[in-house]
Amino acid sequence: DTGVSQDPRHKITKRGQNVTFRxxxxxxxxxxxxxxxxxxxxxxxxxxxxNEAQLEKSRLLSDRFSAERPKGSFSTLEIQRTEQGDSAMYxxxxxxxxxxxxxxxxxxxGTRLTVL
Amino acid sequence: AQSVAQPEDQVNVAEGNPLTVKCTYSVSGNPYLxxxxxxxxxxxxxxxxxxxxxxxxxxxxxxxxxxNKSQTSFHLKKPSALVSDSxxxxxxxxDYKLSFGAGTTVTVRA
Numbered sequence: 580d581t582g583v584s585q586d587p588r589h590k591i592t593k594r595g596q597n598v599t600f601r602x603x604x605x606x607x608x609x610x611x612x613x614x615x616x617x618x619x620x621x622x623x624x625x626x627x628x629x630n631e632a633q634l635e636k637s638r639l640l641s642d643r644f645s646a647e648r649p650k651g652s653f654s655t656l657e658i659q660r661t662e663q664g665d666s667a668m669y670x671x672x673x674x675x676x677x678x679x680x681x682x683x684x685x686x687x688x689g690t691r692l693t694v695l
Numbered sequence: 696a697q698s699v700a701q702p703e704d705q706v707n708v709a710e711g712n713p714l715t716v717k718c719t720y721s722v723s724g725n726p727y728l729x730x731x732x733x734x735x736x737x738x739x740x741x742x743x744x745x746x747x748x749x750x751x752x753x754x755x756x757x758x759x760x761x762x763n764k765s766q767t768s769f770h771l772k773k774p775s776a777l778v779s780d781s782x783x784x785x786x787x788x789x790d791y792k793l794s795f796g797a798g799t800t801v802t803v804r805a
Contacts, residue, residue, distance in 0.1 A: 583738070610791065612791070612793075614793075619797070619798075620797055620798075621785050621787070621795025621796050621797050621798050622739070622785075622793070622795050623795070624789075624792045624793060624794070627791055627792065635791075635792065637792075670738065670739070672739075674791075676791075680746075681727075681790050681791045683729065683741050683744050684729075684741070684793065685741060686731070686738040686739040686740075686741075687738050688736075688737060688738040689738055
C-alpha cells in the first residue's frame with residue numbers, strides 16, 4: 580500500500596500526558612498537512628509543510644502542539660500536557676504541489692486520540 | 696479565503712435513483728473545490744475537484760459534480776446510486792488550507 584499511513588491508529592492517554600503521532604506521506608509528495616476532526620464535524624486545518632519547512636499554523640494549534648517534518652519525509656505531531664478537549668481524530672494528508680498548484684490532498688486513516 | 700457549506704445533514708435515496716449532495720461556497724478569489732467521501736474507520740477518499748475549465752467535473756466511482764458560478768454551488772451527483780455509496784460526504788474548498796463542510800450522511804436503501 581503506497582498511501583498515507585499514520586501511527587498509531589488509536590491512542591488513549593490520561594490528561595496531562597504527552598503524546599506523539601507519526602505520519603508517513605506518499606513518497607513523492609512534497610507537501611504535508613495535519614487536520615483535526617471532531618465528531619460530527621468536518622476536518623479543520625492545523626498546519627502545513629512544504630518539504631521540511633512549516634509554512635503555516637492555524638490558531639487552533641496552541642503552544643502545546645508542535646509539528647515537525649525533519650527531513651521532508653515523515654512528520655510528527657506532538658501534544659504536550661493533553662487536555663480532554665484534545666480528544667479528536669488527527670488526520671494527515673499529503674499532496675504533490677508544483678509551482679503555484681497544490682494538488683489534491685490524499686488522507687491517511689487518522690489517529691484517534693482519547694484523553695481521559 | 697474559501698468556505699463551504701453543506702445544507703443537508705442527511706440524504707436518503709433508494710438504490711438506482713439519482714443521488715445529489717449539495718454544497719455551496721464562498722470565496723474571495725478563484726474557487727478550488729473538492730469532494731471527499733469517508734467510510735467508517737477509514738480516511739477521507741478523494742472523489743473529484745474543480746480548479747478551472749468545464750463546469751461538469753467527472754470523478755471516481757461514477758460521481759460527478761457541477762460547478763455553478765451564479766449560484767455559488769458545487770453539487771455532487773450520481774445518476775444511479777448504489778447501496779455501497781452509503782457514507783459520509785464532505786465538500787471542501789481552498790488551495791492548501793482546505794475548509795470542509797460539516798458533512799452529509801448518505802444512506803442508499805436497497
